[in-house]
Amino acid sequence: MVSILNQKSIIIVSSSVESKTPKAEADTQAHLHERSRQGMNLKKVLSQFGPLIGLVFVVLLFIILAPSSFYSFYNIKTILTQTVIVGIAALGMTIIIISGGIDLSTGSQIALGTVVIATILNMGITEAGAASGGYVVLAALGGILACAVCGWIIGLITARFNLTPFIVTLGMMQIARGVAKWIANEQTVATPVNGLQGLMLLDPNPSWMVFGWGVWITIILLILTAILLKYFVFGRHVFAIGSNEETARLCGINVSKNKIWIYTIGSLFAGIASIMQYSNLTVGDPTAAMGMELDIIAAVVIGGGSLTGGEGSAMGSIIGALIMAVLRNGCNMLGVPNYVQEIIIGAIIVGAVLIDRLKHRIK
Amino acid sequence: MADQPTILQLNDITKAFGPVKALQGVNLTVREGEVHALIGENGAGKSTLMKVLSGAHMPDGGSMTLQGKSFQPKSPMEARQAGIAMIYQELTLALHLTVEENITLGIEHKGFLGKVIRRTAEVREALEWLGQHNIHPDTPVKELSLGKQQLIEIARAIILKAKIVIMDEPTSSLTAEDTRALFKVIRRFKERNIAVIYISHFLEETMELCDRFTVLRDGKTVASGEIAQTTMNQIIEHMVGRSVQDLYPKxxxxxxxxxxxxxxxxxxxxxxxxxxxxxxxxxxxxxxxxxxxxxxxxxxxxxxxxxxxxxxxxxxxxxxxxxxxxxxxxxxxLDLLSEDRKEEGLALGLPIFVNITLSDLKRYSKTGFLDLKREVKQANYWAQRLNIKCHHTEQAAGSLSGGNQQKICIARLLHHDxxxxxxxxxxxxxxxxxKAEIYRLILELAxxxxxxxxxxxxxxxxxxxxxxxxxxxxxxxxxxxxxxxxxxxxxxxxxxxxxxxxxxxxx
The missing domain is CATH 3.40.50.300 (P-loop containing nucleotide triphosphate hydrolases)
Known part of the structure; x- marks a missing residue:
């Protein structure tokens, strides 16, 4: 896990590899060098651990305020499981936001995914009244594919016609929701008993797994995304395009092709999130995840992602999602009304961006 | 010129940002109606000095006197009201607004409930004085050429009744023709007793335009005097603190x-x-x-x-x-060094090493997986080769000075080979x-x-x-x-x- 913590923006590689200052200026600049290293360190600490410090803070806050059941193992499992859907989708959104884009259609895509999954499951009902194994796999893949197609279309239109993703995904938000309602005949789609429904259970089967499947899948995806962003050429291109698209073009990077991939992969995560959403609901629901894209974007931003691109990290986004889940859970335990939670989360989003600003000012 | 009274006097101005001493003893004397060249390499402290003058920064020490009175602007607004107008390298016009709206932006005369009282006559007079009879006050600024837009900024200074106009690299994006037109206008400032502080990297044109000069180096005033009594080589020597024999090596x-x-x-x-x-x-x-x-x-x-x-x-x-x-x-x-470093050449928010290797990442990746250690090592090699002044190559490219940023761009070309x-x-x-380093490099490449x-x-x-x-x-x-x-x-x-x-x- 430690290696992933280091992942916040690819700036930090390995402090052991350092250029030596040219010796001519070494003497005069020695103390200056020293001082600005400290400045750098503070900046590093803020940018790397800022979200983590925030998470520790809210957890401690509720340990003090909330009843002891807050930090029971059962409740920790609950919080982690509640983070799964937003967390997985936030990983995809992280890639999109680092590239300087945004996806407002994620919530609709997730709803579309649940409907597609439910529809396919219903095609394969066995005589015993359950879904057959093959159809379960097919349903999961179908949900992912439905979302990926949405992302592919977004990427294609954004890249080829040079439109702002805000508008394109605003359109896709309506389209995906509409298609979901169309397929589902504007009602929830009931489904037979099947394996997917167990993914979001708090107590996993087999019990030695400690956490449910969803939590583990999130952790694996987190590690994969972090590695993709830091160690893969694709990840580097994502950062380059987000930081300065013109530079990326100048350096021979095929920006259009990369953008199509970025939105497709982003939606791939939405597709996986839709499986988890289905598992939670156990029905296909075309009105599910309404407005969830805003939670997802908030998670990325709280985690240090910059909407102007070039900044963000997988770990940060997951922590961002965790902060929101802890807040909701803790507030519920304290019996704080829903509207207060909303006010607090709103304040945290603005606060996170403010801290980001401060971070940039320290040099 | 010498008998003109002094309008602005700066004595021993100091300013530090944390440990970095940006200004450590700047003296500057500007006389009424003169064009005063402020010369210095990047990082010599010119921009900081201008920010102190225009009220964006407060100096740590020293004194400023404007028209005989102590001058301590606490905000850009105060400096503006005291008669100091700043014209930046990047124009600060609102492109969708009209000429008049831009000129009077922030200084609108307001009527009932804040209704804007138009000042067309005043604006027209200022434009005419600038020789721009054919610019209509209602024209959207975006329809004007870059050179004309610059004149709109100057018109704003005139409407403000500025005593001192500070110009930071005003010609860097102008055509030769627009530059000549601008110089004509600057020379006419004398008629209105407006002093100009002129900052530019183009030494020839600076010497052609200005009456007197002040050279800054490492945050200090190292020389000042009449342009007519100096040569360009002397000024360059003051700037770099050593004599430049051959700027263009053979x-x-x-x-x-x-x-x-x-x-x-x-x-x-x-x-x-x-x-x-x-x-x-x-x-x-x-x-x-x-x-x-x-x-x-x-x-x-x-x-x-x-x-x-x-x-x-x-x-x-x-x-x-x-x-x-x-x-x-x-x-x-084939490889290209872009003319627009900030907009196109560099990803300023990303680390130096990323910028150096971006055009040839294949070298470090097998099946898409990057060998970061080797990549950083190579980038460090080129950073050292080109004498890029940075603490380490993992800091953001945008944190370096213009010359060093350009070296990053060149390092990318050399890295791609x-x-x-x-x-x-x-x-x-x-x-x-x-510049001298880059010329040498170009010749070595040949x-x-x-x-x-x-x-x-x-x-x-x-x-x-x-x-x-x-x-x-x-x-x-x-x-x-x-x-x-x-x-x-x-x-x-x-x-x-x-x-x-x-x-x-x-x-």
Missing amino acids: IPHEMGEVVLEVAELSDRYLSGVSFKLRRGEILGLSGLVGAGRSETVRSLFGLDKAETGQVRIKGHTELKAHYLEPKTALASN SDILFLDEPTRGIDVGS KQGKAIVVVSSYLPELLGICDSLAVMYRGQISPVRPVKEWTEQDIMRFATSGMVNNEASIG
């Missing part, structure tokens, strides 16, 4: 076979551009801004698409020009010390056998480092000739009229 290099052949390159901006480039040759492309110099190299690199034309790169089959893409150009051993290099304005906006095209608006540097030169005029290119066979008059003639002096060319 490194012998040999020309070989033709490596690039361009035939009939045409599009919206270019008409039938053809030339050949040899191994080890440094070819200069001169001409006015907009004549098609950048467009030529950009379309050869595939950044802008040419419509027709053939390109033959040594070792590759002949290509139709419109098939070129940056990716294929890089793969065919192409044989044909297009350098578009390689020394724009960087200090004299870095010695290694690279073929180089240098695009520049600064003729002395083309004459100083190029082997051969071609001039562009409205998308057409003159014949390529050895530099020795060009005179400055010939170059200007072609650049302004497209005519070649035939007698001179038969040598």
